Amino acid sequence: MLSRKRWTTVFALMGMASMILSACATPTPEVVERVVTQIVKETVVVEGTPQVVEKEVTRVVVATPEPAAGGPKRGGALTWSRNSIPDDLDMAWNDANSNIWVMVNIFESLVRVNAKGTDVEPALAESWTVSDDGLAYTFKLRPGLTFHDGTAVTAEDVVYSMQRSYDNEGPWNWSISNADTFEVVDESTVRITLKERSAEFLAGLALFSNGVFPKAAYEAAGSPEEFFQKVLTGTGPFMVDDWIVGEYIVLKKNPYYWEMGEDGQPLPYLDEVKLTQVPEDSTRVLQVQSGETDATDAVPFSQVAQLKDDSTANLTLWPSTQSYWIMLNHTVPPFDDVKIRQALNYAADKQGLLDAVLYGNGEIAISFMPKAGPCWNPNLEGFPYDLAKAKQLVAESKYPDGHTGAKIMVPSGRVIGRDQATVLQDMWSKIGINVEVNEIEGGLLSQMSRNKEHEAISGYQWTNDVVDPAQQAYWFVVDPAMRSSWVNERAIELVEQAAVELDPQKRCEMYYEVQELFNEDAVAVLLYHTPFTTFINKDVKGFYQIPLGWLVFKQTWIDR
Amino acid sequence: MLLNVWWVRLLPDPPEYESLEDEVDRVTYIIGRLLQMVPTVFTITVLVFLMIHLIPGDPATIRLGIKATEEKIEAMTKHMGLDKPLWVQFGLFVKNLLRGDLGDSLISRIPVMELIQRRLPLTLFLATYAAVLAVTMTIPLALLAALNKDSFIDQVIRTVFVSLLSTPAFWIGIVLLIVLGIKISIFPVGGMGETFGERLYYLFLPAFTLSLHPAAVLTRNLRDGILSTLRSEHVVFARAKGLRERLVLIKHVLRNAMVSTLTLLGLYMSWLVGGSVIIETVFALPGMGWTMVQGIMGRDYPVVQGLTLTFGILVSVVYLITDIAYSFLDARVTL
Numbered sequence: 092m093l094s095r096k097r098w099t100t101v102f103a104l105m106g107m108a109s110m111i112l113s114a115c116a117t118p119t120p121e122v123v124e125r126v127v128t129q130i131v132k133e134t135v136v137v138e139g140t141p142q143v144v145e146k147e148v149t150r151v152v153v154a155t156p157e158p159a160a161g162g163p164k165r166g167g168a169l170t171w172s173r174n175s176i177p178d179d180l181d182m183a184w185n186d187a188n189s190n191i192w193v194m195v196n197i198f199e200s201l202v203r204v205n206a207k208g209t210d211v212e213p214a215l216a217e218s219w220t221v222s223d224d225g226l227a228y229t230f231k232l233r234p235g236l237t238f239h240d241g242t243a244v245t246a247e248d249v250v251y252s253m254q255r256s257y258d259n260e261g262p263w264n265w266s267i268s269n270a271d272t273f274e275v276v277d278e279s280t281v282r283i284t285l286k287e288r289s290a291e292f293l294a295g296l297a298l299f300s301n302g303v304f305p306k307a308a309y310e311a312a313g314s315p316e317e318f319f320q321k322v323l324t325g326t327g328p329f330m331v332d333d334w335i336v337g338e339y340i341v342l343k344k345n346p347y348y349w350e351m352g353e354d355g356q357p358l359p360y361l362d363e364v365k366l367t368q369v370p371e372d373s374t375r376v377l378q379v380q381s382g383e384t385d386a387t388d389a390v391p392f393s394q395v396a397q398l399k400d401d402s403t404a405n406l407t408l409w410p411s412t413q414s415y416w417i418m419l420n421h422t423v424p425p426f427d428d429v430k431i432r433q434a435l436n437y438a439a440d441k442q443g444l445l446d447a448v449l450y451g452n453g454e455i456a457i458s459f460m461p462k463a464g465p466c467w468n469p470n471l472e473g474f475p476y477d478l479a480k481a482k483q484l485v486a487e488s489k490y491p492d493g494h495t496g497a498k499i500m501v502p503s504g505r506v507i508g509r510d511q512a513t514v515l516q517d518m519w520s521k522i523g524i525n526v527e528v529n530e531i532e533g534g535l536l537s538q539m540s541r542n543k544e545h546e547a548i549s550g551y552q553w554t555n556d557v558v559d560p561a562q563q564a565y566w567f568v569v570d571p572a573m574r575s576s577w578v579n580e581r582a583i584e585l586v587e588q589a590a591v592e593l594d595p596q597k598r599c600e601m602y603y604e605v606q607e608l609f610n611e612d613a614v615a616v617l618l619y620h621t622p623f624t625t626f627i628n629k630d631v632k633g634f635y636q637i638p639l640g641w642l643v644f645k646q647t648w649i650d651r
Numbered sequence: 652m653l654l655n656v657w658w659v660r661l662l663p664d665p666p667e668y669e670s671l672e673d674e675v676d677r678v679t680y681i682i683g684r685l686l687q688m689v690p691t692v693f694t695i696t697v698l699v700f701l702m703i704h705l706i707p708g709d710p711a712t713i714r715l716g717i718k719a720t721e722e723k724i725e726a727m728t729k730h731m732g733l734d735k736p737l738w739v740q741f742g743l744f745v746k747n748l749l750r751g752d753l754g755d756s757l758i759s760r761i762p763v764m765e766l767i768q769r770r771l772p773l774t775l776f777l778a779t780y781a782a783v784l785a786v787t788m789t790i791p792l793a794l795l796a797a798l799n800k801d802s803f804i805d806q807v808i809r810t811v812f813v814s815l816l817s818t819p820a821f822w823i824g825i826v827l828l829i830v831l832g833i834k835i836s837i838f839p840v841g842g843m844g845e846t847f848g849e850r851l852y853y854l855f856l857p858a859f860t861l862s863l864h865p866a867a868v869l870t871r872n873l874r875d876g877i878l879s880t881l882r883s884e885h886v887v888f889a890r891a892k893g894l895r896e897r898l899v900l901i902k903h904v905l906r907n908a909m910v911s912t913l914t915l916l917g918l919y920m921s922w923l924v925g926g927s928v929i930i931e932t933v934f935a936l937p938g939m940g941w942t943m944v945q946g947i948m949g950r951d952y953p954v955v956q957g958l959t960l961t962f963g964i965l966v967s968v969v970y971l972i973t974d975i976a977y978s979f980l981d982a983r984v985t986l
Contacts, residue, residue, distance in 0.1 A: 172841075172935070178759040184730055186715050260726035262715055316760050335769070336759040337945065338937040369841060369935035373825055378935075381833050381840045534708030534950050541712050541724070551717050570720050 162353055163633060163648040168363035170384040171642075172375040176368045178336045181319035182300045183261040188554065188640055191299050193366065195641045196342060198302025198325035201230050201249065201281070202293055204558050208412070208463065208638035211297045211558060215244065215326060216281075225288040225593055226271075232279040237347035238305045239323075239330040246275040251306040253283065266295035266557070288591050290598055294559035302327075328359040328645035339367045342644070350645065360633070360648035379404045379626050385649070386627035386634070388642065391506070392452045398626055405629055408452060408622035409636045412461035412555035415453075415507065417499065417515065417616035418540070418548040421576045425497060425524060426547065430488035432613035436474035438481035438522045439515060445619055448510040453621040458606045459567050461553075461620050463638040466560045466599040468606040474617065481522045493523020498546040502533040508550015511618065515549070540574045552621075554640050560602050561590050567614070568605060575614050582608040681975065688967045695963040696956065700744060703947075703955050704737060710757050710950040731757045733952075744956070753960070754953035756946075763957035766942060771961060773843065774938035776850060777930070778923040780858035782916065785866040789912070792866075793873035794900070800878060808874075812867035820926065824860040824933040831856060841935040857934040861926055865919040872915055876908030883907075910977065917973025921966040 177193050179185040185194075195203075203214035213219075216230035236244035250273040257267050269289050274282045285292060295301075305324055312318035323331045328350070329342035342364040352358045367384065369375045375387040376394060380403055390398065390406065398406040417435075419426040426432060441455040454462060457473025485493060499512040512528045519526060526547065531539070539545045555563055564586045567573050582605050589601040610617075623636050634647040711727035712719060719727075728734050735743075747754055753763035796805045815823075832840040844853035880886060881904055889903045890896075928940030939958055946954035 184727075186718075186727075260723075261730070262719070262723045262727065320760065335937075336756075336761055337766075337770075337942060367841075367935070368937065370941065371932050371935065374828065374841060374933060374935050377828055377833055378840045381836065383840045383842070532708070533948060534713045535706070536708075537712045537716070538708040540717070541719070541721075553717070566718060574717075 163360045163646070164650060165354075165356070165360050165648065166362050167649040167651065168365060169361050169386070169631060169644065169647060169649060171364065171366045172369040172378050172384045172387045173366050174368075174370055174372070174375070174389050176336075176338075176340050176366045177334070179319070180323060180331070180334075181315055182302050183256060183259045183263065183315075186262045191556070192636075192640045192642050193340070193342075194299050194302070195327070196329045196364075196644050197323060197327040197331060198299060198304065199327050200297055200299070200301040200303060202297045204297050204637060204639060204641070206635060206637060206643070208410075208558060209465065211293045214297070215249070215303055225285075227282055227284045228292070229276065229280060229282045232281070233349055234279065236326060236349055238308070238326055239345050239347070240305070240308060241347060242305055242307070244303065244305075244326060246278055246281045248306050249273075249281045249303050250275050251309070252303045253281075253301060255309075256301050261300070263298060263300035265562075266298040267301055269295075288593060290593055290595075291557065291559040291561040291590060294557040294561075298557055329364060332363070337368055339365055341365045348645070352646070359645040361644065364644050364647075376626060379628060382628075385631050386625060388623065388625045388636070390624040390626045392449045392621070392624070395452050395624060396450060401626075403628060404626050407625050407627065409625065410463045410638050411621065411623045411636075411640065412464045412638045413552055413623065413640075414456055414459065414461050414620045415511070415552045415618040416456070416459065417511075417618065418545070418551060418573055419575055419615055420543060420545050420547070421614075422543065423497065423546045425488070425490045425494035428489045429612055430484045431490060431494070431524065432616075433474070434481040434484035434488070434522055435519060435524065435616050436481075436613050437477045437484065438518055438524075439474070439616055439618070440476040440518055441474075441618060442476070443518070444511055444514050447514050448507055449619065449621060452624075453619040456617040456619050457610075459609055459615065459617060460560060460563060460602070460606060461555060461638070463620070464555050464560065464563070465558060466602040468603040470603070471606060471610060473610070474613075478521060485522050485524070490524075493525070495525040497524070497526045498529045499526050500536055500539070500545055500548050501528060501530045501550045502536045502548075503530040504533070505550035508548075512549040515616075543574060543576065545574070547616075556639060558639070561586075564589070564602060564605055567609065573615055577612060577614045579608055579612060677975070681971070684971050684974070688964070688971075691967055692960065692963045696748070696960050699956055699959040700741060700952075703950065703952055704740070706950075708950055709733070710952065713948075713950055714758065733757070744953075753957035756954050757951050758949055763953045766954065767939070767957055767961055770937060770939045770942050773936060774924060774927050774931070774940060775965075777854060777858055777861065777927050777936070777938060778920060780851070780854055781861035781923050782865070782920060784858055784862035785869060785919070786916065788862070788866045789869040789873055790905070793870045793877060794905070796870070796874045797877035797881070805874075808870065812870055815863045815867045820860055820864060821929045821933045823863060824857065824930060827856050827860060828933075843936055854936075857930045857936060860933075861923060861930050864926070865916070865923065868919070869912055869915055873908055873912045876911055877904055880904045880908045913976055914973060917969055917976075920969040920973075921962075924962060924965060 173189065175187075175189040177185075177190040178187070179190055180194055180197070182194060182198060185191070199214050201214060201216040201219075202211045204210075205212045215232060215236060217233045219228055219230045221228055230249075232244065232246060232249065238244055238248075253267065253270070253273045256264060257270055257273070269285050269287060269292060270283050271286045272282075272284045274284070276282050302325055304318070308322055308324045309318050312322045326345075326349075328345055328348045330345050331340065332343035333339070333341040344359055344362050346357075348357045348359065350358045352360060369378065369387070372389070372391050372394075375384075376390060376398065378384040379387050380401065382403065386404070395406060395408070398404075419432060419435075421427055421432075445451060445453050445455065455473065456462075457471045458468050460467045485491065499515065501508040501512050509528070509530060516526050516528055536545065536548065540548060553563065553566075568579070568582045568586045572578070585601045585605045585608075589598050589605070592598040592601060623640060625634070625636060627634060630650045632648055632650055635643050637643065709728070710731055710733065711724050715723055715727055733740070744754065751764070753767070755762050756766065792808050796808045799805050827838075828840055831838045838856050839853055842853050844850045886899060886903050889899045924939070927938055928944055930936070931938045931941040932944070939961070942954065943958045945951070946958060
């Protein structure tokens with residue numbers, strides 16, 4: 092096994108190697124760029140004095156699937172290297188983005204998240220009605236829906252799948268635990284009645300864990316393991332053809348898929364998608380450049396600037412709901428004082444961090460909620476860099492002379508976590524808060540944070556799983572409240588009220604207030620929202636990744 | 652000229668003083684050693700079981716990540732079968748082990764035995780390939796360096812290998828990938844081929860990268876071995892008998908000098924298996940090393956236990972083979 096130190100060296104040298112590599116890349120001017128660099132004038136406050144400075148700012152431009160001239164071509168196999176491929180496709184129990192983001196191509200629910208990741212839209216249900224009391228949802232299935240094995244999708248299959256999702260105690264059953272009954276109304280109609288009104292019900296229903304599978308095949312398989320390892324019959328645009336955990340998964344075109352392509356024929360355009368597990372970032376990029384594979388994702392930000400001019404492949408930044416922050420344990424000095432927490436926020440030069448750690452790829456966060464998600468409060472001030480204010484806050488705090496010895500813990504191997512901790516260590520020393528950076532093995536650190544034995548943590552991030560603020564607000568404010576020990580009755584009450592408020596405007600206003608309360612108490616050190624990155628051969632068109640992270644292959648095609 | 656003949660001759664040709672008694676001794680020795688392996692491997696297994704279970708960080712918490720609530724962690728713990736007391740789990744583990752069942756991965760639910768059967772051949776192939784490449788480089792280079800002691804060529808060989816020793820293997824791996832995989836494009840970036848021939852081609856870069864470190868140490872060792880053997884009396888005597896220089900070098904010098912190099916190679920075999928962790932990661936090869944890293948990070952207990960057991964057996968077997976090979980090379984070693 093490698094020691095932590097050795098891994099650190101490994102990553103540092105990987106970075107060097109990638110720099111050598113990129114220096115050799117041939118730039119081509121006609122590359123479609125999605126990163127725009129501009130010089131902007133900005134007022135910053137340095138030691139209490141406002142100054143106008145010129146800055147080079149890199150902005151992420153929203154990328155949407157580009158329509159191609161001549162229309163999509165059908166057929167072909169797409170090869171894609173990933174950091175990790177699915178290791179478990181049991182929709183009720185798995186809990187890793189590597190599973191979820193791929194699984195959505197295999198299983199579908201009654202509703203799904205739209206391509207922009209802003210709302211739910213019809214999927215297996217072509218329409219639905221809601222009773223006046225907001226409790227009964229009646230879904231009308233699309234006519235002629237078929238599973239991968241050619242059998243028809245019935246209302247009974249839907250109810251059976253929902254019931255399994257409800258019955259198990261897996262990580263996702265909150266998404267449907269508010270349901271009271273699941274009924275077959277007729278062959279193509281399903282009714283779900285809720286225990287209490289819920290604003291997030293449809294968003295939760297769109298979650299992968301509520302995918303529909305055939306009752307007959309599931310029961311014939313004998314066990315959930317057998318079904319979700321070998322049978323894997325769903326309704327999605329792709330079906331599993333071959334799957335070796337830790338190596339590759341081959342997804343084959345579902346010939347019965349219901350959604351039509353631009354040419355009026357059923358999607359998907361591709362015959363096959365093969366995802367191969369290639370854990371090393373640099374190797375994946377090299378594979379795309381050598382033509383060994385068509386695409387990869389999760390390209391390190393350190394390589395973005397160099398790869399955007401690559402002649403073989405397009406580097407794309409996708410808007411995401413991914414955010415970074417520093418978690419603080421409010422029972423540990425000096426984080427037990429709100430003034431210190433505020434000071435730490437003001438003393439963190441986010442633009443400096445963004446440039447140093449993410450190479451400019453991202454956006455400064457003013458809220459714990461992602462800008463690309465619903466109910467993000469645009470009126471928040473956030474914590475603009477202000478060293479004088481930070482110093483003043485420290486002076487007014489329980490620790491007027493500063494504090495030495497608190498720890499920022501980093502899950503080992505997380506480059507971003509380590510880099511931002513190191514930069515913050517320096518920034519915070521200017522206000523007399525001297526912290527140590529401790530790299531801790533990832534598994535150990537999750538255990539420590541569970542037991543509230545942590546201090547500050549750098550390197551964790553959040554991505555929304557549903558297009559609704561409820562899941563995130565609950566985790567940040569109610570349980571486990573970012574593992575901060577923060578208790579704010581008003582915020583908790585608002586989160587609970589918002590969950591049952593059906594008026595979208597009122598609901599968002601509640602979340603706006605929650606975000607304000609979060610910032611007032613400076614629960615965490617807010618940092619930034621980061622985009623997803625893909626690096627895809629120029630011949631590949633129509634792929635997109637939604638802000639929740641799903642890799643959507645159904646409209647992807649290869650122009651060869 | 653030397654480089655073509657030496658090593659075919661090196662292999663067979665048992666010493667004249669071998670007797671039936673020696674053979675019997677050897678067989679008894681091997682059986683004894685095999686029996687000794689049983690407690691060793693069992694101890695390793697017990698230790699690993701305890702160590703992996705007692706280190707902080709439980710699989711359910713890790714699996715559920717930061718989004719986990721206490722209730723969900725409990726449910727996942729139960730789902731993974733980890734809600735039973737440790738001693739019950741150990742009992743189950745030993746019981747299954749005696750039946751040749753290593754359990755299922757906590758995460759993918761795949762039987763660990765199946766995982767090992769799939770991953771082990773690649774790692775063994777890679778380690779053996781690297782060992783063969785290392786020896787292939789070592790013998791000619793060590794002879795060249797020793798026979799031209801302190802010459803320019805000796806200096807070059809020594810300098811190159813010292814720099815190799817101080818360069819991390821993964822870095823060399825990435826540079827080789829960039830140069831030979833992308834720029835010159837004569838080797839593939841990733842993949843491992845289907846047929847034996849393809850495997851040799853696909854795995855050349857990783858095996859070569861892996862072999863550099865042992866080759867450096869072995870060359871250095873063999874060079875010194877040859878130099879000291881060259882000075883010994885039996886070589887002077889062999890020369891005095893009028894034997895041809897080639898024969899002297901092969902039968903009397905190399906053979907004796909090889910003894911310590913072989914021991915080193917034996918030690919390095921286990922290093923090669925361990926070293927494959929990094930190489931497999933850089934070259935995207937799904938072998939034992941990568942599986943082990945994943946297993947440890949996710950606290951996938953059955954996977955870590957199964958793999959450690961396999962590594963334990965492998966290392967014991969390699970040491971046994973080294974000891975046996977030893978007795979063939981060095982007449983003074985009786986088993």
